[in-house]
Amino acid sequence: MSELTQDSPRAQTDDALAGLDYDNSGLALTDICRSIAEVVRVGPDKPRRVRIALGAASVEVEWDNERAPAAAQAVLGPHGDPGAAGGAGEEVLEGHRECAPLVGTFYAAPSPGAPAFVQPGDHVEEGQQLGIIEAMKLMNPLAATRRGRVVEVLVGDGEPVEYGEPLVLIDPDDTAADGSDEGV
Amino acid sequence: MGFGTVLVANRGEIAIRVMRTCRELGIRTVAVHSTADRDSSHVHAADAAVQIGPGAPRKSYLSAPAVVEAALRTGADAVHPGYGFLSEDPDFAEICAENGLTFIGPRPEVLARLGDKAVARSLMTDAGLPVLPGSPGTVDSAAEASDLASRIGYPLIIKAAAGGGGRGMTVVRNASDLLPAYRQTRATAQAVFGDNRVYMERYCDSARHIEVQVLADGHGTVLHLGERDCSVQRRHQKLVEESPGPGLHPQLRSAMARAAVRGARAIGYTGAGTFEFLVHDEGFSFMEMNCRIQVEHPVTEAVYGVDLVAEQIRVASGEALRMSQEDLVPRGVAVECRVNAEDPARDFAPAPGTLAEFVPPGGPFVRVDTHGRAGWKVPPQYDSLLAKVVCWAPERDEALDRMDRALAEFRIAGPGVHTTIPLLREIVADPVFRAGRHITSFLDTRG
Numbered sequence: 316m317s318e319l320t321q322d323s324p325r326a327q328t329d330d331a332l333a334g335l336d337y338d339n340s341g342l343a344l345t346d347i348c349r350s351i352a353e354v355v356r357v358g359p360d361k362p363r364r365v366r367i368a369l370g371a372a373s374v375e376v377e378w379d380n381e382r383a384p385a386a387a388q389a390v391l392g393p394h395g396d397p398g399a400a401g402g403a404g405e406e407v408l409e410g411h412r413e414c415a416p417l418v419g420t421f422y423a424a425p426s427p428g429a430p431a432f433v434q435p436g437d438h439v440e441e442g443q444q445l446g447i448i449e450a451m452k453l454m455n456p457l458a459a460t461r462r463g464r465v466v467e468v469l470v471g472d473g474e475p476v477e478y479g480e481p482l483v484l485i486d487p488d489d490t491a492a493d494g495s496d497e498g499v
Numbered sequence: 500m501g502f503g504t505v506l507v508a509n510r511g512e513i514a515i516r517v518m519r520t521c522r523e524l525g526i527r528t529v530a531v532h533s534t535a536d537r538d539s540s541h542v543h544a545a546d547a548a549v550q551i552g553p554g555a556p557r558k559s560y561l562s563a564p565a566v567v568e569a570a571l572r573t574g575a576d577a578v579h580p581g582y583g584f585l586s587e588d589p590d591f592a593e594i595c596a597e598n599g600l601t602f603i604g605p606r607p608e609v610l611a612r613l614g615d616k617a618v619a620r621s622l623m624t625d626a627g628l629p630v631l632p633g634s635p636g637t638v639d640s641a642a643e644a645s646d647l648a649s650r651i652g653y654p655l656i657i658k659a660a661a662g663g664g665g666r667g668m669t670v671v672r673n674a675s676d677l678l679p680a681y682r683q684t685r686a687t688a689q690a691v692f693g694d695n696r697v698y699m700e701r702y703c704d705s706a707r708h709i710e711v712q713v714l715a716d717g718h719g720t721v722l723h724l725g726e727r728d729c730s731v732q733r734r735h736q737k738l739v740e741e742s743p744g745p746g747l748h749p750q751l752r753s754a755m756a757r758a759a760v761r762g763a764r765a766i767g768y769t770g771a772g773t774f775e776f777l778v779h780d781e782g783f784s785f786m787e788m789n790c791r792i793q794v795e796h797p798v799t800e801a802v803y804g805v806d807l808v809a810e811q812i813r814v815a816s817g818e819a820l821r822m823s824q825e826d827l828v829p830r831g832v833a834v835e836c837r838v839n840a841e842d843p844a845r846d847f848a849p850a851p852g853t854l855a856e857f858v859p860p861g862g863p864f865v866r867v868d869t870h871g872r873a874g875w876k877v878p879p880q881y882d883s884l885l886a887k888v889v890c891w892a893p894e895r896d897e898a899l900d901r902m903d904r905a906l907a908e909f910r911i912a913g914p915g916v917h918t919t920i921p922l923l924r925e926i927v928a929d930p931v932f933r934a935g936r937h938i939t940s941f942l943d944t945r946g
Contacts, residue, residue: 418551418568451564451598475572477550478565479534 411461412469412481419450421457421482423472431472433483437465445483448476463487501816502526502577502601506570507545509581510560512868512887513792514541517579520808529573531566533559535878540870547573554880560584563591567598577601577815579808583882586791587614587663603815605770605790612766613788617660617698620785626765628758628785631777633700644681647699648674656702657681659688663787665735667691670702706779708732708939709744710789711759712799713772714810718819721763723756724803725829727795731926733847733942738919739926740795741834742802745895745935747778755783762788771796771811777939794837794887797866801833801891832895834902836927838869838886838909840877842917851877852915860908864891864901871911885911885918895935903927 415421423431423446432444439445439459446457446468466484470476505521506529507514518528518541530545535554542548549569552559559565561584570578578600580586586604589611595602604610613619617637624630632651637660638644648655648671657680659667669684671677681697689695712724726747731739744752759774762785773789796807805827810820842850853876859867869886871877877885888905892898906924929945931937 418549418565418572420572450568451594453564478552478559479550 410466411463411485411487413445413457413459413461413483413485415448415476415478415480415482416457417448417450417455418478419448419455419476421470421472421474421476422447422449422454423468423470431468433465433468435465435467439463439465439485457482459483459485461485461487462489502812504529504573504575505577505579505603505812506531506566506573506575506600507541507579507581508560508566508585509579509583510536510539510541510881511870511884513581513794515544515870516868517581517792517808518544520806520812521579523806524809524812526812529569529575531560531569533880535880538875539878540872540875549573554878556584556880563588563594566591567594567600570595570600571598575600577603577812579603579812580791582791582794587789589614601815603770603811605768605772609766609768610790613790614663615660616658616662616787617696619788620698620700622766623762623785623788626762628762629782631701631703631784634698637696637698638681639696641678641681644677644699645674648677651699651701654702654704655699657684657697657699659684659692659694660696660698661688661692661694663789665732665737668735703777703779704940705938706730706777707744707937708737708775709747709755709778709783710773710775710793711755712793712796712807713759713763713768713774714805714807714814714820715763715768715770715772716814716820717769717817720820720823721760721768722820722822722824722827723760724799724805724807724827726752726755727793727798729795730937730939731932731942732939737795737837738942739834739836739923739932740798741832741895741898742798743829743832744778745832751778751783758783758785770814771807794884795835797868797887797889798833798835801866801889802829802831803827804830831891831893832898833889833891834895834898835887835889836902836906836923837884837919838888838906838911838923839883839919840885840916841883841919843919843922844917847919849879849883850915850917851879851883853877853913854911854916855913856910858908858910859886860888860905862905862908865889865905866891867905877916896933899927899933 432446433439441459441462443459444456445459448455448457463485466486468483470482504527507517508531521528528545530542530548531551532539532542532548533552533554551565551569552562563585578595585591587610589607592602592604592607592610612622620630621635634647638647654670654672657669657671667688669680671680684697685695688697707728707730709726709728711726713721714724715721725742726744727740727742728744729737729740755776762774763772771792773793775786776783777786792807800807840849840851841847854871854873857871857873859869866889867886871885890898890901890905892901903924906920909920911918926932
């Protein structure tokens with residue numbers, strides 16, 4: 316599955332199709348169509364539009380849904396799962412959300428001025444501390460419940476948080492389960 | 500001093516009712532809610548709202564740290580606990596005080612003493628209030644239970660010291676049932692209240708439940724606002740309440756009111772409170788005190804023209820009560836019916852569902868306190884009370900006719916939704932109830 320989706324159609328145009336000679340264009344078209352069919356089959360959604368320009372050997376596939384890899388710019392998560400891709404679109408933050416287990420004040424660092432527990436891009440283990448929630452003068456550690464890469468810390472240092480509020484977004488190593496709604 | 504912001508540590512109709520008064524007093528309100536109540540009416544009724552926990556009450560509405568934290572981060576000066584949940588929890592009142600928040604209710608030590616029903620009984624005995632023959636304190640062994648039972652006589656009732664609100668009690672009619680009932684009540688008390696201590700009292704089959712409303716400030720004034728008859732009960736749960744108590748002898752009424760004022764004074768009570776009495780052949784006896792606003796407080800408000808929640812707030816802010824006992828003159832009769840989401844056909848099991856249709860009654864002298872609204876899904880985790888319908892009229896019969904009209908007007912429908920409205924209409928039409936001759940066993944023996 317990932318072979319076709321990992322290499323964008325644009326990449327195929329540039330690398331594989333560029334060398335095709337026009338005598339074999341019929342064969343090339345068959346190959347391209349087969350490739351497109353495969354892309355459509357494994358993709359999460361049906362494409363909205365497919366454009367083939369054989370002269371310059373260019374293929375463009377457009378999807379409606381932002382979740383799907385945009386034809387030429389598809390950037391994939393470390394595991395080839397487009398749904399978990401951190402860079403698929405800036406507005407769409409998917410992954411595992413670590414939510415506030417209680418109402419309180421969120422702290423991203425162990426003390427004022429100290430480095431934050433985690434930064435975007437850090438790899439965290441299950442149980443690793445991500446922050447602190449202070450409630451009733453008690454410091455409650457917030458620990459990762461999944462192993463993975465920190466995509467974003469969603470709440471600023473010292474900000475009040477409600478129960479169930481998403482605090483840290485993690486791109487989990489284990490993609491089998493979708494834990495994005497856990498704890499709410 | 501006056502409060503700028505009050506956090507209401509409750510949900511449902513009482514949270515909305517408290518917020519309404521706050522608004523009238525120019526006080527900003529903060530709601531707290533669980534994940535199950537995200538879309539509940541009390542959240543929309545407040546100026547600000549904080550999600551404090553999951554649906555289970557223990558982790559949200561009963562979590563003192565979560566409530567206090569919400570109060571601190573929203574700049575609240577005071578916390579109104581409503582009824583139920585944390586309203587009579589001395590630890591919560593203490594935690595509020597430690598965090599610079601005013602708990603709108605009596606002082607923590609008063610809550611602690613009256614919260615232990617066995618202690619309350621002995622305190623009131625000392626204050627000169629009549630009590631039923633019973634154990635002087637808690638009954639801590641089976642041998643002690645047998646010994647006391649032979650002196651008290653049957654029927655008797657075993658009650659959890661940490662209980663209240665009609666929960667954790669067992670009636671024992673003969674000696675052979677005593678020890679199983681004793682063990683069972685202790686086990687239940689341990690499970691429900693985390694405290695297995697129990698006490699015993701004579702039980703009256705033929706009694707009326709009459710309670711007296713008191714209001715006390717921190718400046719030595721203790722007032723009473725007459726009584727409420729709450730004898731229409733189903734398994735010790737009140738269903739219909741009214742003020743004044745129908746057909747009570749004026750001497751009995753004033754003796755009970757005086758006893759309540761004396762009791763409140765003796766323990767240094769502040770705020771709104773209720774003395775529950777049993778009225779029986781030999782007179783009246785103190786049962787327990789409720790240190791909070793009651794569900795049925797609107798009937799008293801209707802006949803006395805006093806906003807009890809406003810008085811609670813004023814007293815908590817340190818003000819003196821502005822009225823005297825002479826100012827408090829009851830007018831007419833007010834009746835309250837509790838509309839619960841319960842299915843009478845399934846032994847009153849809670850019947851929550853989505854309220855496809857919800858149109859409360861209106862018209863002259865009809866008050867409806869509710870958090871229901873069309874399209875809202877009643878969460879299954881909480882109390883089944885959906886609405887309180889309160890009707891006032893100069894005479895009792897007129898008030899009951901008005902109640903029947905209001906209940907008939909009330910339109911509640913939805914898949915799986917059943918309410919107590921049909922039963923309430925039957926009660927209002929019942930000749931025994933109409934005559935004011937109903938006693939606490941009225942509903943359970945009516946068949």
